[in-house]
Structure formats: structure tokens, C-alpha cells
């Protein structure tokens with residue numbers, strides 16, 4: 001079982017680990033990892049695994065539930081090896097900024113319009129969220145972004161805590177997602193952005209909204225009868 005270090009500390013960039021197993025020569029499971037696997041709309045981390053001075057490029061991370069599998073470019077690692085791991089930090093940090101921005105923009109859009117999010121994909125250049133609505137336009141969205149940017153400008157602290165299901169369900173935004181949250185989870189990881197947006201989330205976030213720049217709406221697409229895709233970036 002992989003100890004998922006990013007859950008406790010999103011700023012961990014390097015760590016030592018042991019290889020638990022290797023499948024088909026290039027899918028590596030570590031005893032602990034801070035490499036975030038592709039999950040919940042946040043792309044996989046990239047980075048390096050170093051073993052006895054030899055570097056192996058990590059090109060993809062897959063969530064296997066209890067474990068995380070890391071795809072390496074070239075084979076050569078084996079079970080029992082002690083390794084040193086390093087995240088491609090520039091990429092990850094950008095995705096952290098985008099993730100926190102997505103939460104704040106989503107918070108404002110839901111509060112102002114009641115629109116429900118149906119999908120999301122974070123990216124380095126731009127990110128997107130889908131909403132179950134018919135009447136979004138650029139002007140409206142720019143207004144939502146302005147409101148989210150006001151929150152960002154308040155330099156809100158972001159905290160992560162772990163709450164038993166019963167406690168977590170007292171938080172309205174988490175209760176609202178009740179039917180979507182996995183039944184098997186007893187302990188919820190709760191991400192709290194300055195008391196403004198509090199939700200159950202497994203992703204990586206910045207520590208303070210002062211670290212992320214401002215949200216800019218970059219596009220709006222009609223993706224079907226009740227689906228509007230909103231694109232944004234940070235600058």
C-alpha cells in the first residue's frame with residue numbers, strides 16, 4: 001500500500017522511498033510517494049526516480065486505489081530498491097495554483113448562479129469546468145471571475161484536515177456531494193480555503209491564495225443542451 005504523501009504535504013518535492021513492486025518492467029509501485037497520479041481532473045505529476053545514481057524519468061502516474069503506479073520511461077528499477085524521488089516542481093506548482101483557482105471560481109459560480117459542475121480538467125496553459133446550465137455568457141463569467149479574484153486578493157490561507165465521515169457531513173458543501181462521495185471512505189480529507197470554500201478533496205493546493213495570480217476567463221463553449229464549458233487561466 002502506497003503512503004500518499006501529497007495528502008499531508010502538497011509542498012513536498014523530494015523524498016526517499018523503497019520499491020514495493022515493478023510490473024511489466026516499467027510500472028513502479030513505491031512504499032510512499034508524493035507524485036500525484038492523474039485523478040479528479042488534475043493531471044499526473046512528472047519527475048525523476050533516482051537509484052544508485054541512475055535517473056528514471058516518471059512520465060505518468062496512475063491511481064490504483066490503495067497503491068499508486070508510476071510509469072517510467074526506461075526499465076531498470078526492481079523490487080526492494082531504495083530510491084530518491086524528485087517532482088517536476090514547476091509543472092506541479094502550476095497545477096496547484098490552477099486547482100485552488102478552480103475551487104474558488106466554482107464556489108463563486110455555484111453561489112451566484114446555482115449552476116452545478118459536471119466535469120473539470122486542469123491544465124498548465126488553461127483549465128476548464130463544465131456546468132449544467134443554459135444561460136452563461138462572457139460578461140456574466142467575467143463578473144464571476146472578478147468576484148473570485150476579490151477572494152484571491154484577500155490572501156486566504158488554505159488548510160487541509162482529516163475528518164471522520166460524520167463530522168465532514170456537517171459541512172454543507174460536503175453534504176451536498178453526499179451521493180457522489182465514495183461510500184467506503186471513513187475519513188475525509190477536507191480542503192478549507194479561508195473558510196470560504198470548504199470541501200472534500202484529494203488534490204494538491206497552494207497554501208495561500210496570494211501565491212496564484214488572478215483568474216482570467218479565456219473561453220466559453222456550448223457543449224450540448226445543458227452544458228457550458230468554461231475555460232480560464234491564471235495571470
Ligand SMILES: [Zn+2]
Pocket residue numbers: 099103201202203
Ligand atoms: Zn479539487
